[in-house]
Amino acid sequence: MSMSPRFLRDSTDQLSDVLRLVEVHSVISGGFGVAGAWSTRFELSSPLKFIAVVAGRATLTADGVRGPIDIETGDVVVLNRRSWATLRGGPAEPVRQLTLTEPNTFVRIDDGDDDVVIGGHIDANRAGVELLAAGLPPAVHVRASATDAMHLRETLERIWEEATARRVGADFAVNQHAQLLVLTVLRAHLAQADELPPGWLRLLTDDRLRAAVSLMHTDPGRQWRLDELARAATMSRTAFAERFRDVAGSPPLAYLSAWRMRLAQRALRDGDVRIGPLAVELGYTSESAFSTAFKRAVGVSPLNYRASVTPAERFVHENARSPREIVHRSPRQK
Incomplete structure (x- = not known):
């Protein structure tokens, strides 16, 4: 057979053991840049959804999550088995209601970039999704200032740059940075061992x-x-x-x-x-x-x-979506 349990022999890196076993990978599903005050609400179809702020800041609320979460530049929040979330940003009223309905795109709204947000999900094989979801709380907030997340902000900036510059090889580059992103998030979460449930x-x-x-x-x-x-x-x-x-x-x-x-x-x-x-x-x-x-x-x-x-x-890594389109337009408004 092409993959045997022996592939774990002689390994002392237990986190890598688990991540390889359940085929964990990160899928970037899109992002937007915007100026001014804004708000958007979206349904969560993936069990493990993440939202990251590349520039600026945003406030996140989600069902089953205590209080709003302030996401600063370079922060990532993973939502575990939540059904909806709302993001708000910008300094003042009036608030522009964004409806971002096109999947797999990166949108710069009216050339705005005061707040830049990207989203995606953590995926795995069937057993892996259950394993990850069982080990994580409803929301994981990893701050860019955390010791184990020192390269998080840089990784997010590179993802946004590659996704919007449309250079040759951008798909491959974004996928590689996305894998580093999920590893950094899990490492930083593990560093908070005292707060982990059994x-x-x-x-x-x-x-x-x-x-x-x-x-x-x-x-x-x-x-x-x-x-x-x-x-x-x-x-x-x-x-x-x-x-x-x-x-x-x-x-x-x-x-x-x-x-x-x-x-x-x-x-x-x-x-x-x-x-x-x-x-x-x-x-x-x-x-x-x-x-x-x-x-x-x-x-x-x-x-x-x-x-x-x-x-x-069987080919979950090869079949991960690679959304890289950059669009300059105004969104539909409610």
Whole structure:
């Protein structure tokens, strides 16, 4: 098969392990520059939507998010499973109501650039979207001033410049900067470890558990015992099990089982993997035992899961949209 769980062997960078596994990538869906006072409301169709201010500032409100969020130059806000949002900017009345209905465009409204905003979404494979959404709060506000986000403002400026300059290779350049954007946002969020809820993101920041998690990621097919994992963490079995549950939100061996299932889903999306060898590689004694565990975790059998994968899912990185059109016009007004 073209992609095997072995692709994680010998890795000590656990965040990269997870991001590769779930095929995380960022899609820039458009942006606008505007002068004066303005406001716009939009529906959120993507589970993980982000809004970034390249220049100026804006105030964001969204359903289920406490209070308005002031977004300064270089800041990024990720909205997790929200249904609508409103953005406002500019110094004074009257407020221009913007209706930006054309997707995949970058719009400079009447040549304005006092406030420049870009938007997009964080995408992943089917398992990845659920994993990311479960690990993030309703809104993540990453400030350009944060220590782990020192290059965020520069990345946003480059995205806007490439998107609007229309040079040869702009699509490729914007896509590359977009990937750095999502990585920077996740790194900065991880740096706020004390505020993270129990889950996989918090687990990746726990120094006491790092060695044990590395063992499970490095060799997921091994029949790990609790005492072996506890020994790697230099903790007693009881202390290790309690700390792991508190940090990860699940027991160590349950985490290992879930990790195996995510590896299995990733392998099955390649289409040509054989179920029997995959089961053995992931530590199951038989194909039937693996199939039972997979159906219990995912809801369908491995064969049905593989059959349901679309070509777009198999080539998710190649099929990401690349919106780069720059338009100079006035918007529709309400």
